[in-house]
Structures are given as C-alpha cells and as structure tokens.
Amino acid sequence: MTISLPTITDIDAAAKVLAPYAVRTPLLTSPALDALTGARVFLKPEVLQRTGSFKFRGSFNKISSIPESKRASGVVAFSSGNHAQGVAAAAQIFGMPAVIVMPEDSPATKIARTKGYGAEVVLYDRYKEDREAIARDIQEKRGATLVPPFDDPKIIAGQGTAGREIAEDLLALGVTPDIVSAPVSGGGLIAGIAIATRAKFPNVTLMTAEPDGFDDHARSFASGKREAHSNTGKTICDALMATIPGEITFAVNSKLVSRGVTATDAEVGKAVAFAFRELKLVVEPGGAVPLAALMHGRMDAKGKTVVIVLSGGNVDADLFAQLIEQN
Amino acid sequence: MTISLPTITDIDAAAKVLAPYAVRTPLLTSPALDALTGARVFLKPEVLQRTGSFKFRGSFNKISSIPESKRASGVVAFSSGNHAQGVAAAAQIFGMPAVIVMPEDSPATKIARTKGYGAEVVLYDRYKEDREAIARDIQEKRGATLVPPFDDPKIIAGQGTAGREIAEDLLALGVTPDIVSAPVSGGGLIAGIAIATRAKFPNVTLMTAEPDGFDDHARSFASGKREAHSNTGKTICDALMATIPGEITFAVNSKLVSRGVTATDAEVGKAVAFAFRELKLVVEPGGAVPLAALMHGRMDAKGKTVVIVLSGGNVDADLFAQLIEQN
Numbered sequence: 001m002t003i004s005l006p007t008i009t010d011i012d013a014a015a016k017v018l019a020p021y022a023v024r025t026p027l028l029t030s031p032a033l034d035a036l037t038g039a040r041v042f043l044k045p046e047v048l049q050r051t052g053s054f055k056f057r058g059s060f061n062k063i064s065s066i067p068e069s070k071r072a073s074g075v076v077a078f079s080s081g082n083h084a085q086g087v088a089a090a091a092q093i094f095g096m097p098a099v100i101v102m103p104e105d106s107p108a109t110k111i112a113r114t115k116g117y118g119a120e121v122v123l124y125d126r127y128k129e130d131r132e133a134i135a136r137d138i139q140e141k142r143g144a145t146l147v148p149p150f151d152d153p154k155i156i157a158g159q160g161t162a163g164r165e166i167a168e169d170l171l172a173l174g175v176t177p178d179i180v181s182a183p184v185s186g187g188g189l190i191a192g193i194a195i196a197t198r199a200k201f202p203n204v205t206l207m208t209a210e211p212d213g214f215d216d217h218a219r220s221f222a223s224g225k226r227e228a229h230s231n232t233g234k235t236i237c238d239a240l241m242a243t244i245p246g247e248i249t250f251a252v253n254s255k256l257v258s259r260g261v262t263a264t265d266a267e268v269g270k271a272v273a274f275a276f277r278e279l280k281l282v283v284e285p286g287g288a289v290p291l292a293a294l295m296h297g298r299m300d301a302k303g304k305t306v307v308i309v310l311s312g313g314n315v316d317a318d319l320f321a322q323l324i325e326q327n
Numbered sequence: 328m329t330i331s332l333p334t335i336t337d338i339d340a341a342a343k344v345l346a347p348y349a350v351r352t353p354l355l356t357s358p359a360l361d362a363l364t365g366a367r368v369f370l371k372p373e374v375l376q377r378t379g380s381f382k383f384r385g386s387f388n389k390i391s392s393i394p395e396s397k398r399a400s401g402v403v404a405f406s407s408g409n410h411a412q413g414v415a416a417a418a419q420i421f422g423m424p425a426v427i428v429m430p431e432d433s434p435a436t437k438i439a440r441t442k443g444y445g446a447e448v449v450l451y452d453r454y455k456e457d458r459e460a461i462a463r464d465i466q467e468k469r470g471a472t473l474v475p476p477f478d479d480p481k482i483i484a485g486q487g488t489a490g491r492e493i494a495e496d497l498l499a500l501g502v503t504p505d506i507v508s509a510p511v512s513g514g515g516l517i518a519g520i521a522i523a524t525r526a527k528f529p530n531v532t533l534m535t536a537e538p539d540g541f542d543d544h545a546r547s548f549a550s551g552k553r554e555a556h557s558n559t560g561k562t563i564c565d566a567l568m569a570t571i572p573g574e575i576t577f578a579v580n581s582k583l584v585s586r587g588v589t590a591t592d593a594e595v596g597k598a599v600a601f602a603f604r605e606l607k608l609v610v611e612p613g614g615a616v617p618l619a620a621l622m623h624g625r626m627d628a629k630g631k632t633v634v635i636v637l638s639g640g641n642v643d644a645d646l647f648a649q650l651i652e653q654n
Contacts, residue, residue: 023355023356023357026353026355028353028375029350030350031350032377045607048355048607048608050359052607109604276609276644276647277644280372280374280375280379280609280640281375281607281608282603282607313607317600317603317604317648317651318652320603320651321644321648321651324644324647325648
C-alpha cells in the first residue's frame, strides 16, 4: 500500500483554514524551569488552545474538508476525551451534529465538556468493548463521516500548525532548537510538529514522550517497525493510552523522530504540580509527560535549547487537587 | 508638595532595563470567555511573569537604579507576598542581600518562595504591628535601601511595562481596546498601565478592580480624594489589602482611571475556578478580581473590547484545591 504522507504545504494550508478559529498559542519561557534543568526551555502551551488541547486543530482541519453534501449527516469519532472535545467544538462551528464514542472511565470533565459543545456522547467499556466497531456502526447507520483521532493526513496537518507556530516564533527570536518533544498517543501531534519544525530546522531532534509502560512509540523506534505496548494496566495519563502507533503517523515518525522517552505516573504527578506552582499553567497528566521526562533527566538537555509541548489541560478538579497537594 | 509623576518615557526606559530579565508575557484570547461575556476579551497573564506576578517588573526596575556604592547594604521591603518575591528575585540577580517583612498570615507558598529567592523573611502580625516601622528600623540598622511596594516612580514605571506590552500587542493586531482593568491594592500596577495604554489609546477606559469591602480606590474616585476603606475583616484576596491609595499612584490614577469595580470573595472563587477549567491558568484570588467583576456584569462590557490583567498566581495548593472543587 502506498500511503500519501502530509507535507509542509498541507500544514501551511491548514494554518490558513484554522487562523480565524484556533488560538495562536504563544511560546513561553520560565526562568525557574531553566534554572532547574540547565536547559533553555520554550513551552508551547496547547492547554490554552480552544477546547483546552491541541486536538481542536486537527479536528477542525479535517471537518472543514467534508463536502457540503455530507455535512447534514454529521460526524462520529471515538476518543478518550480531548479529540472528543476538538471534534464536538469544530462540528458545532460548522453546525453539524456530532456523536462521540468515549470510554466510560473518561475524566468527568472531558465528558461534560464534550456534551457542552453540543455533541451526543456514547459511553463504552474501555477494557471489554471495541470502540472502532461502535463508531463504525454509528457511521453506517447515520451516514456520518468518521473523524479519526490521528491516522489521517488532514488531522496530522492540522496538529502540525502547532509546530509551524513554534518554528515561526523561534525564527523571530533568532533561536535554533536542539530538541522538540511532545506527548504521544497515536502519534499525530508529533508527526505534524516534526514535519513543520524540520522544514525550518533540519537538524532538530524530535522526541516522543509516553507514560511508562505505554511506550509503543519508544519500542517501535527501537525495532524499526510498529510495535504495540504490552501494558493492560492503568495510568493517570488517560489521553495517552493508544496501543500502537498509527500507520500514517509511523510512516512520518519513523523517518523524522529520533527516539522516545518515558515518565512514570509519579514523575508526571510532580510535573503537573511543578506546572501549577512555577509555570501557573493547568496541565493534565498526559500533557505533562515530556515536561516530566525533561525534569527527570531523560533528554540529556543540559546546555541545550528545548521545546516542550504541553498538549492539554483537561483534568478533573479532584485529581488535580490531589496531585498539587501531594507533590 | 510637588510630586514628580512617572511618564511614558520612564516606562520605555524600564522596558529596556527589564528586557533581558523579565518574561514578555503574551496577550491571550479565550473563545469560551468571549462566549460567556459577550465581549472580545484579551487576557494579560502576569501569572506567567518571573516570580509568578507582575511585581518583579517594578522591583527589578527600582533595584537596578540603586547606586553601586549602596548595593552591599542590600534592600528591605514589606509585602504580603508578591512584592516580597519580586524584590527577593531582583535582589538575587544583583547579588544583593534582601530582608522582607511579611505578615505572619501570608500564604505559606509566598513565604516559602520568598525564602527560595534567598531573602531573609521577618514575620509580623498584620492586625497589631506596623510593618512600615519594622522595615524602617531594619533600613536604619543595616543601611539597606527600602523598595516600596507601589508609591514610587521607578516602581510605577516598571509595572507600566506590562501596559506597554498590552498596547504593543493590540497595535500589532489592529485592535483598539474599550476597557482595561487590573487588580488594585496600592495602585502601582494600574497607574503604570494607565500611563502606557493611554499613550497609545487616548480614549481607553481604565477600571480598578478591588475585593468587596476593600474598595478604597472606588471610594476615592467617587469623592475625588484619597479615601481609606473601612474594612478590618478578611478576604481571600490577600494581595489586595492595602488600606488607602498611594499619594503618587493616586495623583496618576485620579487623572487617568475612570472608575473602580469590585467583586465578592464568592465571585472571585468562581473566577479562579473558571480560570482553572476554561483558561487553564493558575490565578490567585487577588489576581482574579477583574475577571470576577467582568464575569458578574460589573463592567458593562457586552460588545466591547476588554483587556483583563491577571496579576498573579501565587496561591497555596490547599486553597486552590478548595476553590476549584467547590466552584
């Protein structure tokens, strides 16, 4: 099979589509974080993005490409919560109905916010049922268009606009990054960011960041082919539980990404608390994994210029309260 | 007495002094907040500033003006916590000793962070002792330079750099603001912001935002002269408890600021929780007062372009946890 891979031209086009609707998130610096890590760190806070995560970018770009004739039938998606909100919010802007298939153990805030954007939510058992089958069934019955979470050129191009902004802001500052790292589940965000940042900085090192035990990307980079993680346990990083890299995303990432780093739930909790205390940003556990990996010395970052993507901030108040009080 | 008032030239000079050390905070937008308020809102998140509040700007500008010959004797300041951190961090950069006089009921995080910047902290009873007398005593004994919290042209010019950035960013976007509002205690921040924003937008309306009952600025604007608030009670807005506007700050603010708005502690708690859920920013109660006033209809902002300054984010984890879980 020949896969058509997204390019920087697709990302430039997505940036135009998104401009009136997405938040152009800034690139932040923190003297406290620089002092702690010995690196020059730039943070890309996608927590500030519409819907509280980068997912709005890809969803909006994909949904904008659905032909007029198919819009009335709406969209369907499966997601643990951030893609759910991205799809729901984007569909709402286009006046399209949206059905979102979500695990019943999704954070309450993610379910509530998805409904808040006007979507119909169908819950399923993450450990027993097949979400893709449920979504396919809805897709067939309603004629709805599936908005996949990551393995799609339009989705990847949309997420890549975050990388395009990173490159643009660094160029304006006259800064060349050594490392760019983002949280990874299916690999759509890092694929888009890799394409966009490599276009301007051909020597930059891209690193995926995954929860300990859910390291399918790290394993896949090591073996050179798509490997599943073997973990059937749980993690506080509910956003990063995909079991295997996507086909399209891995076709991009296996070329452009250098390696994968991981962080334990305990380390992620410390990163969430650090972001609360020092960065004054609300970051959900899954969004804080590269920050955790950086803080715990996994990136060999001392003396280097590092861009850390904080991908989302949709965390239940109870869990957040627990993490900031215990760390 | 003739008071020498700071001007836009002083703010431009402060911006040059601060550039290598302060964070140039962005201007953020939130589709969720625009939808809630019916206004076009821009947020100036000084929570992202070095030390977690705007106070670093004024302290650094003031301390940079202390002559070499006086630096070894250090600085002294009194503060409920944010100015404390600003002074401590700025003094540390100049290698100067710092003594900070803080109320014993200051948030633990503010005391710990002040010590973290290398300062010596002297605690006093906010309701029984005179902090200015304690600071004056230290000043005399050690030959230290007093860094006042607000009533000083260098302090006001430093805080004004936040307003200068607001004006610069709005001009770049081609946007003219109708209202600019910031939290107020002694009035230094709003004075600097008023000078800087009025220089570019002569018709903009400036509004102070104070906790209900601690409304000395609102009362002073109404009567035309400096009035104390009569409240001896408590508020969760520990940063905004000054009893009367400063002389220099009021000389500026009585000319440039149109009126004062207030918000109750309950409304402020809701604003802190909203910032957590929707803006993904950690804002301390005192820093959220203008957001609370906007959310509760006190600014007549519908259809208008409003800039809200979120002045600080140094809040104890326990209080923050309580506010986000209860609201």
